[in-house]
Amino acid sequence: MIKINVVTPEGKLFEEEASILIIRNSDGEQAIMKNHIPVVITINPGYIRLKKNDEVLYVTIVGGFLEFSNNTVNVVAQEAEVGRDHENALKHLAELRSQRLSENKRKNIDFTKAERELREQIKKINASKYQ
Template identity: 30%
Template sequence: MADNQSVLSVSIVTPDGQVYNEQGDLLIVTTKSGQLGIMPNHVPVIASLEVEEARIKRGENEDEIAVNGGFLEFSGNVATIVADSAERQDDIDVNRAENARERAEATIKKAQEAHDADTLARAEVALRRAVNRINVAKH
């Protein structure tokens, strides 16, 4: 790629280690306030992330990472995402994600019937994570 002023350095880390570390032209994430696109020389940003994909455009290529919450910090053309968990598109086991979705849906149904708000909230997060992984894997 070109000089440091025209590219982003994007790193995604989780408690288990680094998931992604590449340079790109554009980073697109979904924050609690909505979708955010970051290009080189963007103003510094700190944002809380939703359970959603992160897309990194690199010329004609695009990398998709299933990011499950966390935070984004961007400054000096360096974007760092610290996430609870994250998976590269090629690393996602779709069958496992489908099973997780089914378990979460069943748990949601039981929690609604039992009026168990805590279990319902946890199951809804699990469902969002599973659906996110499925969506990223199928792109």
């Protein structure tokens, strides 16, 4: 069995064991089985297919690499998603990104609005004070 760790900047995402992994990146597919020689493979973007008995899992990765030695795989990824299929994962990650950015923008606008209202209110209060 091969041990797999997936880490992202947000912390450890996923830990699992598998008998075979197939790595898909821009160069094509590559498989790693037990006792493979130590290897570093970049994945940007792509996915890893894990097989354990009959189960298949996909780890979709944007910006990262995997490092294999001593039957342990360390996957280091900027963004990653684990799931039963890989087709929607990239789209989902992109969606999350754009959602987040538009949310930031909206929050800025809300905050600026609230700030302006507050300033106006303060002005009104001060104006009434000296009359």
